[in-house]
Amino acid sequence: MLTEKKVRHFLENTLDGESTSLKLIREKIEALGLEHEEVFPSQIAFFKTLCLGAGVQEILELGTFLGYSTAGFAEYLKDTGSNGHIITVELDEKRAIEATRSLEAIGLDKYVTFLVGDASTVCQELSTKKKKFDLVFLDVFEECYPGLYHLCVELLKPQGLLIIDNVLMPTVDGWVSGRNVIEPNDDKLLKSLRELIDLAASDPKVSSSILPLGSGLLICSKLMK
Numbered sequence: 001m002l003t004e005k006k007v008r009h010f011l012e013n014t015l016d017g018e019s020t021s022l023k024l025i026r027e028k029i030e031a032l033g034l035e036h037e038e039v040f041p042s043q044i045a046f047f048k049t050l051c052l053g054a055g056v057q058e059i060l061e062l063g064t065f066l067g068y069s070t071a072g073f074a075e076y077l078k079d080t081g082s083n084g085h086i087i088t089v090e091l092d093e094k095r096a097i098e099a100t101r102s103l104e105a106i107g108l109d110k111y112v113t114f115l116v117g118d119a120s121t122v123c124q125e126l127s128t129k130k131k132k133f134d135l136v137f138l139d140v141f142e143e144c145y146p147g148l149y150h151l152c153v154e155l156l157k158p159q160g161l162l163i164i165d166n167v168l169m170p171t172v173d174g175w176v177s178g179r180n181v182i183e184p185n186d187d188k189l190l191k192s193l194r195e196l197i198d199l200a201a202s203d204p205k206v207s208s209s210i211l212p213l214g215s216g217l218l219i220c221s222k223l224m225k
């Protein structure tokens, strides 16, 4: 019988987006005991396909961690011969330094500007400078999502894409504890996720959908008007 576990196994082992370089970063993450904070290989494959189809050039990533998803986006820019660029933001300086080292080691650092700081502060600064992006990838602590949602939409060009990770369940923990947004309780974090989904669902500026890849991706495309 087809079970969810089998579907997930198939998804993570078919058409995955994990190159040898990305595998090196994931092995580094695993050696530090931080596995599953990074996106899944199936999500990298999806990001690359989506970016190519939408002609994405300018990318803002909120939540660098150790550079796994950053490297995925950088590979897309390299493989398509794009002049595009990624700004990635991380609160934890040590993680940002480690991510920079990893991208240097695989020769992808020239596509990326690494910023250390709070996502909300950086978004406000970028907004003041009138910066606009083709794609914003939001992947920070889930409690921050509702406060960041409108800032992220503001930073999108018309038809730009906002992708938000872990919207169906918290990273790592959801798979272990079963905490999820479909059967919510009084959990503060799950309430934040529900609030985020409600914000997107009621936002007339975007068209949204949820994809159950990894721990759930919310995808919002900004309308032209």
Ligand SMILES: C[S@@+](CC[C@H](N)C(=O)[O-])C[C@H]1O[C@@H](n2cnc3c(N)ncnc32)[C@H](O)[C@@H]1O
Pocket: 037, 038, 039, 062, 063, 064, 065, 066, 067, 068, 069, 070, 089, 090, 091, 092, 095, 117, 118, 119, 120, 139, 140, 141, 144, 171
């Ligand atoms: C789930 S991890 C990101 C994973 C990464 N995108 C990847 O797939 O490899 C979340 C990261 O966001 C960082 N973070 C959390 N809250 C933040 C905030 N408010 N501003 C910037 N970074 C934040 C955390 O330190 C952590 O490294």
